[in-house]
Amino acid sequence: MQRSKNDVWVGLFVLIGAVAILFLALQSANLLSLSFQKTYQVKAKFDNVGGVKPKAAVRSAGVVVGRVDNIVFDDKSFQAVVTLALESRYMFPKDSSLKILTSGLLGEQYLGIEPGAEEKTLVAGDTISSTQSAVVLENLISQFLFSKAAEPTDGNASQGK
Numbered sequence: 001m002q003r004s005k006n007d008v009w010v011g012l013f014v015l016i017g018a019v020a021i022l023f024l025a026l027q028s029a030n031l032l033s034l035s036f037q038k039t040y041q042v043k044a045k046f047d048n049v050g051g052v053k054p055k056a057a058v059r060s061a062g063v064v065v066g067r068v069d070n071i072v073f074d075d076k077s078f079q080a081v082v083t084l085a086l087e088s089r090y091m092f093p094k095d096s097s098l099k100i101l102t103s104g105l106l107g108e109q110y111l112g113i114e115p116g117a118e119e120k121t122l123v124a125g126d127t128i129s130s131t132q133s134a135v136v137l138e139n140l141i142s143q144f145l146f147s148k149a150a151e152p153t154d155g156n157a158s159q160g161k
Contacts, residue, residue, distance in 0.1 A: 039085040040124040041069060044098050049080045050109050050134025052100055057110040058084050059101075065090040068111065084111065091121040097130035109134060 049071060058066035066086035074081050086092070095116030102109050113128075122128070 038088040039066065040088055040122075042084050042086060042122050042124070042126045042128055044082050044084065044128040044131050045074065045077065045079040046082060046098075046100065046131050046133045047079055048133040048136060049082060050100055050136065052082070052109045052111065052134070056108065058086065058113055059110055060090070060092070060113045060115065065113065082111070086122070092116075093118040094120045094122055094126065095130065096122065096128060097132070098128050099132040100134040 052068060052071065054068050054070060056068040057064045058068065066084050068082060069085040070083040072081050072083075073079075092113060093116040095118040097114045097116065099112045099114070100109055101112045116130075
């Protein structure tokens with residue numbers, strides 16, 4: 001009887017540990033966001049969203065103020081339309097701007113919102129017009145290589161003068 005009682009407690013402890021590890025894994029991968037705050041949705045159009053995915057963080061001054069709700073392609077403007085769910089307790093001016101940023105050198109991408117100066121604030125259904133798309137590393141490298149290839153060669157440099 002004592003052995004089966006110990007087995008139940010050990011099994012319960014292992015089960016709680018497994019649930020805790022699963023919870024931490026989902027939280028770290030941004031697949032689970034437990035927020036009970038009310039939100040309002042705004043939209044923004046980007047030429048390139050890079051690696052931003054739904055549930056990605058929306059940050060202002062390093063603080064998470066919302067999440068990316070949805071990303072769709074607009075076949076009329078040929079841009080990505082990103083729907084953001086911002087927490088209701090954070091009100092941003094209508095002339096705020098959005099940038100796609102990366103946390104660290106190889107980290108995840110998120111949206112950074114920079115508040116503007118207008119007195120009117122964003123409300124549900126508004127569109128943020130000032131956006132800056134993701135920086136694509138391949139494009140930067142190709143621009144650098146192209147600019148180096150286009151530079152004229154100096155005849156004096158080859159003669160050692």
